[in-house]
Amino acid sequence: MLDSNTTHFSNPSTFILLGIPGLEAAHVWISIPFCTMYIPAILGNISILFIVKTEPSLHEPMYYFLCMLAVTDLVLYMSTVPKMLNIFWFNSREIDFSACLTQMYFVLVFSMMQSGILVAMALDRYVAICDPLRHSTILTNTMVAKIGLAVVLRCGIVVLPFPILARQWPYCRTNVIPQPYCAHIAVVNLACADTRVSSYYGLFVRVCVMGLDGIFIAVSYTQILRAIFSLPTKDTQLKTLGTCGSHVFVILAFYIPGLFMSLMHRFAQNVPLHFHVLIGNMYLLLPPVLNPIIYGVRTKQIRDRLLQLFTHKGA
Secondary structure, three states, X not given: OHHHHOOOOOOOOEEEXXXXXXXHHHHHHHHHHHHHHHHHHHHHHHHHHHHXXXXXXXXXXXXXXXXXXXXXXXXXXXXXXXXXXXXXXXXXXXXXXXXXXXXXXXHHHHHXXXXXXXXXXXXXXXXXXXXXXXXXXXXXXXXXXXXHHHHHHHXXXXXXXXXXXXXXXXXXXXXXXXXXXXXXXXXXXXXXXXXXHHHHHHHHHHHHHHHHHHHHHHHHHHHHHHHHHOOOOXXXXXXXXXXXXXXXXXXXXXXXXXXXXXXXXXXXXXXXXXXXXXXXXXXHHHHHHHHHHHHHHHOHHHHHHHHHHHHHHHO
16 A cells, blocks of 8 residues: 555556645644635625525626626635545545546536626616616626526537546556645656646636736726716715726735746745645635635625515514
């Protein structure tokens, strides 16, 4: 059994997830912040879905897109965190080869879906502020459903080559992944084959998909800000700006940790591996916690509905 991690093989039946490499002795303590994020992320996103479903005044494109974001956050959490906690609490490190590739696919798809949904939300705010009279005719329920389907299909198809390529490679070095989940780059690094195709394709996806999403959001908000500051009074400007404040905070929560992680990988080569792993996990798990908190605090309709639910329960 001790030789299983170094045996030469071309198609491993299982991978071994290390958790946080170098900090195995502290796994129980490390699990506390992970568990602390898991519970509010699940409860918060389920609450968003419940409130939007039960409150007719929230049956609008903005909140439909918010529900899509909540679903992606839930799937992202439920496909990664339970296995992480199993590693931290029970030292259950083995994961089936196919299950690992499936988890990798889900993480990539739903991370990219977050970006696509943020673009859809930017489009909604752009139409609502720059062309308000046509908002209800442009963003109909049918159009919202088509946009949601397009986001799902785009991500599902674009990400599909990653697990297909990973399944073809031989793995003759080791089957130990220095991560608490099957991160794509960590699996690629285990292959004893030329993985440049995957690297180039990953760069293409990052630049041409995620990069274009970021550019579209930036252009949308440039137009939105121009429209807001052309309004006649300061009160009107502040009120209109408040309608897209939550979305701006969610965008920042998604892109800033990713930018920080990219800079760290490029310039902080001497940083210990466990720090890279922890930061990478925060990038993956922090936005799903922040999204329901941001919308719950900053969106009056959701905040009022939450208070109403708790008030009724208290009564």
